[in-house]
Structure formats: structure tokens, C-alpha cells
Amino acid sequence: MSDLPLRSQLAVALGKTAARMSRLAGKGDGSVIGGRIGLRLDPELLTRLAKDRKLVLVSATNGKTTTTRLITSAMTPLGEIATNAFGANMPTGHVSALASAPDARYGVLECDEKYVPMVLKETGANVVALMNLSRDQMDRAAEIWLLAGKWRRALEASPESHVVANCDDPLVTWGAATARSVTWVAAGQHWREDSWCCPECGGPLDRQGTEEDSDWRCRQCHFARPKPDWVLRGDHVLGPDGRAVPLSDVQLPGRANRSNAAIALAVVAQFGVPPEQALPLLAQVRSVAGRYTTVEHQGRALRLLLSKNPAGWLEAFDVLAPAPGPVALSINAQGPDGRDTSWLWDVDYRILRGRPVWATGERRVDLAARLEAADVQFTVVDDIEQAVLAVPPGQLDVIANYTAFQDIRTRYGRVV
Numbered sequence: 001m002s003d004l005p006l007r008s009q010l011a012v013a014l015g016k017t018a019a020r021m022s023r024l025a026g027k028g029d030g031s032v033i034g035g036r037i038g039l040r041l042d043p044e045l046l047t048r049l050a051k052d053r054k055l056v057l058v059s060a061t062n063g064k065t066t067t068t069r070l071i072t073s074a075m076t077p078l079g080e081i082a083t084n085a086f087g088a089n090m091p092t093g094h095v096s097a098l099a100s101a102p103d104a105r106y107g108v109l110e111c112d113e114k115y116v117p118m119v120l121k122e123t124g125a126n127v128v129a130l131m132n133l134s135r136d137q138m139d140r141a142a143e144i145w146l147l148a149g150k151w152r153r154a155l156e157a158s159p160e161s162h163v164v165a166n167c168d169d170p171l172v173t174w175g176a177a178t179a180r181s182v183t184w185v186a187a188g189q190h191w192r193e194d195s196w197c198c199p200e201c202g203g204p205l206d207r208q209g210t211e212e213d214s215d216w217r218c219r220q221c222h223f224a225r226p227k228p229d230w231v232l233r234g235d236h237v238l239g240p241d242g243r244a245v246p247l248s249d250v251q252l253p254g255r256a257n258r259s260n261a262a263i264a265l266a267v268v269a270q271f272g273v274p275p276e277q278a279l280p281l282l283a284q285v286r287s288v289a290g291r292y293t294t295v296e297h298q299g300r301a302l303r304l305l306l307s308k309n310p311a312g313w314l315e316a317f318d319v320l321a322p323a324p325g326p327v328a329l330s331i332n333a334q335g336p337d338g339r340d341t342s343w344l345w346d347v348d349y350r351i352l353r354g355r356p357v358w359a360t361g362e363r364r365v366d367l368a369a370r371l372e373a374a375d376v377q378f379t380v381v382d383d384i385e386q387a388v389l390a391v392p393p394g395q396l397d398v399i400a401n402y403t404a405f406q407d408i409r410t411r412y413g414r415v416v
Contacts, residue, residue, distance in 0.1 A: 004048055004049075005042075005048070007041065007042050008042045008044075008045055008048050008049075010041060011037070011038040011039075011040075011041035011042040011045050012038055012045070012049075012099045014037055014038070014041065015033075015034035015035060015036075015037045015038035015041075015095065015096065015099060016034060016099065016100075018033050018034050018037045019031065019033060019034030019096060022034070029086045029088075031084060031086060031088035031092070031093045031096040031097070032088050032090075032092045032093060032096075033092075034092075034095070034096045034099070035088070035091065035092030035093055035094065035095035035096040035099075036092045038092075038095045038096070038099065039091065039092060039095055045095050045099075046091050046094055046095050046098070046119070046122045046123065047122045047123065049095060049098035049099060050098060050107070050122065050123035050124065050125075052105075053082070053098070053104070053105060053106065053107050054105060054106050054107070054126045054271070055106070055107040055108075055109060055123050055124075055125040055126055055127075056071060056106075056107070056108045056109065056125065056126065056127045056128075056129060056267060057109055057111045057116065057119060057120060057123070057125045057127070057128045057129065058071065058108065058109065058110050058111060058129045058131075058267075059110075059111045059112070059113050059116050059128070059129070059130055059131070060113070060130065060131035060132045060133070061113065061132055061133050061134045061135075061136045061144075061309065061311060062131075062132055062134070062136075062256070062308075062309070062311050062312045062315065063131055063132065063256055063257075063259070063260050064089065064110045064111070064131065065087045065089075065110055065288055065289055065291070066252065066257065066260050066285075066288045066291065067129065067131065067260040067263055067264055068083060068084070068085075068108055068109070068110040069083075069085065069285055069288045069289075070260055070261060070264035070282050070285055071108045071129070071264045071267050071268060072085070072108045073281045073282060073284055073285050074264055074265070074268040074273055074277075074278035074281045074282055075106060075108065075268055075271060075273060076281060077273060077277060077281075078105075078106055078271060078272075078273070079104070079105055079106065080101055080103060080104040080105070080106070081101070081104055081106050081107065081108055082097050082098050082100065082101035082104040082106070082107035082108075082109075083097055083101075083107065083108045083109065083110075084096070084097040084109055084110055085097075085289070086289055087110060087289055089109075089110040089111055089112045089115070090111075090112050090115050091115065091118065091119060091122070093110075094109050094111070094119060094123075097109060106271070109123075109125075113133070113147050114147060114150070116128070116150070116151055116154060117150050117151070117153065117154035120154050120155075120158050120161065121154065121157070121158070124158070124160065124161070125158075125161055126160075126161065126162065126270075127161070127162050127163070127164060127267055127270050127271075128155070128161050128162070128163050128164070128179075129163075129164045129165075129263055129266075129267050130151065130163060130164070130165045130166065130172050130175060130176050131165075131166050131169075131172065131187065131259070131260070131263055132166060132169050132172060132189065132191075132311070133147060133148060133169060133171040133172055133175070133194070133195075134191050134193075134194045134309060134310065134311040135194055135309060135310065135311075135343065135346070136308065136309040136311075136338075137308070137309070137337070137338030137340070144171060144194060145171065145199055147175070148171045148172070148174050148175035148199060149175070151175035151176065152174065152175050152176075152177065152178045153178070155175075155176060155178050155179040156178035156179075158179075159180045161179065161181075162179075162181045162182070162183070162270060163176045163179040163181065163182045163183070164182075164183045164185060164263060164266045164267050164270070165179075165182055165183070165184060165185065166185055166186075166187040166188075166189070166259070166263065167184040167185065167186055167225050167226045167228050168186050168187060168188050168189040168214060168216075168225070169189045169195065170195045170198070170199060170205060170216060170223075170225075171194070171195050171199055173225065173226065174199040174200060174223070182226075183229050183230070183266050183269075183270070184226045184227065184228045184229050184230075185228060185229065185230040185231075185232070185262055185263055185266045186214075186228035186230065186231040186232060187230075187232050187259040187260075187262045187263055188214075188232055188255065188258075188259050189214070190255060190256070190311070190314055190315065190318075191310065191311035191314050192207075193310070193346065194311075198218035198219075198220065198221060198223050199223070200218065200221055200222075200223040201218060201220055201221040201223065203218050203219050203220030203221060204218070204219050204220070205217070205218055205219070206218075206219050229266070230262060230265065230266045232258060232259060232262040235247050235248055235258070237261070237262045237265055237275070239265075239269075239275060243275075245265065245275040245276075245279065246279075247261050247262075247279075249279060249280070249282075249283040250279075250282055250283055251283055251284075251285065251286045252285060252286070252288070252292055253292060253319040254315060254318045254319040255315070255318055256315040256318065261282055264278070264282060265278055265279075265282075290304055290306075290405070290406075290409040291304065291305065291306050292304070292305065292319075293409075293413070295412045295413040297388060297412050298388070298389070298393075299393035299394075300388055300391055300393060300394065300395075300396050301394065301395045301396070302388065302396050302398050302408075302412055303321075303395065303396070303397050303398065304398050304400070304405065304408060304409060304412075305319065305397060305398065305399045305400075306399075306400065306401070306402070306405045307399050307400070307401060308337070308401045308402055309343060310343055310346040310347050313347045313399070314347075314348075316399045317351050317352075320397050321395055321397055323354050323355055324354055324355050324356065325355060325395060325396075325397060326355060326356040326357070326358075326391050326395075326396050326397070327352060327355055327356070327357050327358070327396070327397045327398075327399065328357075328358040328360065328384060328387040328388070328391075328396060328397070328398045328399070329357065329358065329359050329360070329361075329367060329371075329398075329399050329400070330359075330360045330361035330364075330384055330398065330399070330400040330401070330404035330405075330407075330408065331344070331359075331361040331362070331363040331364065331366065331367045331400070331401055331404060332361050332362040332363060332400075332401060332402075332403045332404040332407075333362055333363050334362070334403045336402045336403055337401050337402050337403050337404075341363050341366045341367075344366060344367060344370040345370060345373075347370070348374070349370060349371055349374040349376050350374050350375070350376065352371075352374075352376045353374075353375065353376055353377075356377075356379075356391070357371065357376055357377065357378040357379070358378065358379050358380075358381050358386075358387035358390065359371060359378050359379070359380050359381070360380070360381045360382065360383060360384050360386070360387060361384075361400065361401075361404045362404075364380050364381075364382075365380070368380050384398070384407075384408055384411070385411075
């Protein structure tokens, strides 16, 4: 930190002070306001803080917070790791993360999809992990084909950066294809509704095999799935040497987290951390910023699941307690959620038939209309507490989008 110019040192100090005051005032962890003040005083602060560090950028529509945590845990044998553990995934959060760990030689930064080009240019990240792209908050985020195109241009202009990319997602493959050096991971693609057309020519994509052993290629041009270096197959990952690495000890539930673990193993291998050393460290991660946390409240065990878009809801359904376990759904439409809730109609809620279901949140009426169309029996409540108390003592799965999730997490217990 002492190598920074005086202006940058002042920016860091004032940013930390602002972050501390934000925490004391109960306004959050202070990552955003601290980074915002730092960048206002020194617009080049991110570049200065990134200098001489080995950095990983992690980006995707879904799973980037979890994968960032997994990578960070697996890299701990290398020493202190700077990371934005609480999900502040724009440059303000990156500044705060790096400023908070001035002596860390390594950094793992979750990065919002549309900020990848900017952050890559300013940090020169050594490794970029790209996992999936699907529709998300279309009222405030770019169309996903445009995002993939921006990734292509950014990676073409960053020849020193190595990319770890999910080759089962055609849009991610297209976005990563211009990188000079790529490790391809067959991490699976469970939501396919946004990738039926070739991003190269617009022709139809032909798919073969199952979700866990698939192949795809364009019917009209050369674009096709690359040969993977790492392959997720059931509860194992096949590494480049052909050895099967078991994921049975990974504590985070569901197929999406097996995909996240496969990406994490491929990333840390770039830094010399072998799977046998990384796996016990991945197994230490049991909750990520409240996701998958179980909290106790008046005899009920509430398991908190975050879902922000159709692909995320599909993965949340994958880890629900067996039917007829009860489910509470909460939807808001504030700025961080996106104001447009029309995406609810892209989610197949029929899987909830036969369960007790409660609908709440600011947009509970929108949610109720969608559930009724899916012929799901439900009860609308004004507050999540009404749903919790309506359930007999036992387990309740709670699925919520971003601000609704944070509200519920704050009310019933914040476990990192």
C-alpha cells in the first residue's frame, strides 16, 4: 500500500472510513460506498490496487458468488486472498476488496457480466472464469448476445489473460473463443432456453446426448462445442490427466454447485493447486452469503435459496426437499431485482404441484397469477412471517429473489 501515490493512499483511507461508518449505521458491509469514494478521489485506483497481483475474475449470470467463494477457499494454500466475499461485483466492490487486503498477492473477484470488459482492461486479470449466460433483469441489463460479444472483444484485446470457460454453454463458448489461451470445462448447461441458435451465424444448434454428457454444433456453420479439458460427470470431475475426482464431499447442494466446483478446480489448477489439495477446501464451504443457510425460527427450519431469473429457479427446484415439503416464494421488483417481473412466465412452476405453497413479496400478485396459470395451489400472504407460522414445525424451503432474500435473511439470521 505504501507504494501507492499519496492521492491513492488518501482515497483508500477515506473509502475505508466511509465503509466503517456504513457498517456502524447498519447500511450494509460498506463495500460499495467505500469503493465509490475511493474511485471518486482517484479514478485509476482499481488499476493501481491490482498492480503486481495475480487476479481471477469470475463472471456468469448465475453462480458467480458461490464459485468465487469456492475458488477463494481452494486457493488459501497460496496465502492471503483478496476477494469481494459479499457479492459487491462492480468496480466499487473490487476496489474495496483489494484495498482491504493490501498485502495479498492473489485476488479472486466476482464480476458482473457487463463489467467484465472494463475490469479486465483495468486489472489485466491473469485468469477469467466464464460459466453461463441467460436472460436476467432485461429492463436494466444488456441482451445476453450483446454481453457475449463484449466478452469476445475484451478477451481478444487481453492476450495475456487465460480463460476458463464452460464449453457446454454455446454463448459462453462464443464469448470466450477469441481468447488466446482457454481451458474448456464441460460443466453442464441445465437451462437451454436462451441458446437454441448459433451466436456465430444465427442458424439452429443441434444437440446430442444428455445434460451431463452432451454435445452441440451449428447446423449451418463451423461453430461447435470444443473438446473439454475437464468434464463434470455425475458426482465426479474428469481432469486433463483422465483421473476421476470425486465431488461427494462438496457440501453445497445440487447439480449447479457441482458445476461450480468443476469450474473452481479448473481455475485453481492454473495456480498449481491440484484437485486432491483443493477438494477438502471446497468441502469447507457450506453457505455463501446466506445462500443454502438453514435458520431456526419457532420450531421451523427455514432453508434460504436465492433465485433471480428463470435459470436460477430451475436450480432452486433441483434442491428442494422431497414433495410434499412446503415452499414459500417471495418476489420483489426493486432496483437490484429488476423492475420487470415478466420473466416469471418463463419459469415452469408445475414442479410445485402437490406442495403447500405460499406467495409473498412486493410482487406477490404477479407471482400468484403465474402460479394459478401453472395450476399450482397456493396461498397469498402479505408477509413472510405469515407463511412461516402457517407451516407445522419442521422444514420450510424459502425461495426469493435478491432484495426479498436479503430482507428475509436479515429478519431470520445472517449467516455467511
